[in-house]
Amino acid sequence: MGISPARPGPTALDPSASGPVAVDPAAPGPAALTGPTRRYAFAEIAALLEAGLIERDVLDVAAAQQLCAFGQRLLDLDAEDFGQRDAAHDANTDHHIADMVTGEAVPDGLVARSRAARMPQSPHEANRGALGTLRPAFGLMLEAIGIRWLRSDTSALVAAVHTTSEYLPFLMWESTLGHAADPDHMPESVGGAGSRWGEFNDPECPQTKQQKSAAERSLRVAAEPDPGWRAYLDRQHSVVAEALTTCATHCRTPCTVVTRHNAAEQHRLAVAGRLADEFTGSAIVRLRHSSPVGHAFGVPSAREVTEAWDHTRATLGAREPAMLVDDGFCLAGLPSLFGAVAGVPIRPTTIIADTMAALRGTLGYPPVSARR
Numbered sequence: 107m108g109i110s111p112a113r114p115g116p117t118a119l120d121p122s123a124s125g126p127v128a129v130d131p132a133a134p135g136p137a138a139l140t141g142p143t144r145r146y147a148f149a150e151i152a153a154l155l156e157a158g159l160i161e162r163d164v165l166d167v168a169a170a171q172q173l174c175a176f177g178q179r180l181l182d183l184d185a186e187d188f189g190q191r192d193a194a195h196d197a198n199t200d201h202h203i204a205d206m207v208t209g210e211a212v213p214d215g216l217v218a219r220s221r222a223a224r225m226p227q228s229p230h231e232a233n234r235g236a237l238g239t240l241r242p243a244f245g246l247m248l249e250a251i252g253i254r255w256l257r258s259d260t261s262a263l264v265a266a267v268h269t270t271s272e273y274l275p276f277l278m279w280e281s282t283l284g285h286a287a288d289p290d291h292m293p294e295s296v297g298g299a300g301s302r303w304g305e306f307n308d309p310e311c312p313q314t315k316q317q318k319s320a321a322e323r324s325l326r327v328a329a330e331p332d333p334g335w336r337a338y339l340d341r342q343h344s345v346v347a348e349a350l351t352t353c354a355t356h357c358r359t360p361c362t363v364v365t366r367h368n369a370a371e372q373h374r375l376a377v378a379g380r381l382a383d384e385f386t387g388s389a390i391v392r393l394r395h396s397s398p399v400g401h402a403f404g405v406p407s408a409r410e411v412t413e414a415w416d417h418t419r420a421t422l423g424a425r426e427p428a429m430l431v432d433d434g435f436c437l438a439g440l441p442s443l444f445g446a447v448a449g450v451p452i453r454p455t456t457i458i459a460d461t462m463a464a465l466r467g468t469l470g471y472p473p474v475s476a477r478r
Contacts, residue, residue: 139471143462146253148177149199151465156200162469168194168207170468175199176212177461180220181250183266185236185243189221213464219457229290229328229335237288240277241452244270244444248435248454255436260406267437268394270444271386275347277448278354278378282371287346289328289338297325300362303353310359313352320345355379378447381426385443388418415440 139160142150152174154160155167162170175197179187182198191211194201204210211217222242224235236243247270254263276286283295296303302311304322313321320342327338353363354375364372385391393406393414406414415437423430426446429439435454444452463473 139466139469143466143471145257146177146181146458146462147257148174148181148462148465152178152199152201156202160469164203165207165210166468166470168204168210170465171199171201171204172210172212173461173465173468175201175204176216176220177458177465180246180458180461181253182262183247183250183269185223185225186227188224188235189217189233191217216457216461216464219455225339227336228332229330234285234288234290237286237290240273240280240286241448241450242455243273244277244448244452245455246457248441248444248452249456249458251440252436252454253458255408255411258408260408260411263411264390264393264406267440268391271382271388271391272344273347274382274385274444274447275351275354275379277444277452278375278382279350281449282367282375287324287343287350289324292324292328296321296363298362300365302361303349303363311361312357313349316345317349317352321349351379351383355383374449378449381422381443382447384422384425385418388421389414390418390437 139151141147142154151160152171155162155170155174160167160170172192172194176193178197178199179193187193191214193212194204219242221233221235222239223246224233226233226235226237247266251263251266254260254266280286283291285291285295302308304318304325305311306315306318306322311318323338323342324346327335330338353360354372357364360372364375367375390411393411419429419437419439422443423439426443428442428446431442432438433442435441441452441454466473
């Protein structure tokens, strides 16, 4: 396996790093990377590159480490850092060689696609990402869940499923509001005359104190400085999702948050809200509390995940029969659940798979078909 000549374009910051990376004589060939690429092992591939175990020019290694960092962020659902061309900066994957090169970055097409699922880190960002629509983010979460199943990474799978349960009410309300509870638009969407949204002293509103606090802040946080905005997203945004479910499903004296919409839309929200509510308390979501990312130290086995999902699917399928149709997903019926709540089809994205394909191309390896 020969050493590729340096490519024009990006340049090495360290002059000594402008040639090929030192290579171990036992460096793995394309066949040896088939397993890691099929398993979407971005971190492991970045480590092999860092150690010089994959023979390539330094600029190719830098480009590959950028893609490794980008792919791992997608897989980890690290939404605050989506949309960054220099994905290697402050990444959790090995990136020392990428840091020595200036001008090397993730391809623009992949970056643009990731921005659709990005959570804006400032109220003034023009691209509203997952606050404008959560549909791309849910597609990404489905793809990540499928890959976690492929990797037998049950803790991360359960954590991702739990995240979908927290944000599912936003997906439910999105077609009604025209956005995914973007605080920039919440005053006109849920505030105004006749609204009890975030009113602490209104006894007729069934929202909890925590929900009312988050609801009230959602009306004004768009005018706060960036640190306050990020604190809201970290601590209160998911509580707003709970508050919206309360409005749609549990309020016996609805205010204009709900009544400003026609009867058919109110009915849709109530039905979808009950489905989202049941999913939040389902067996598959409860598994999180017995895993390291929950409140105990057990790791669910693949069998336990399957049993929990089968129970969840049977229970929710009684309310939403579309879940009982085999849609080809590893947790059969989960995309159908999201589509039923959203009112539009929600399918897994391919951005993580496309990132791995770009990584193989950068390293000069032929494409492989992932076993999903």
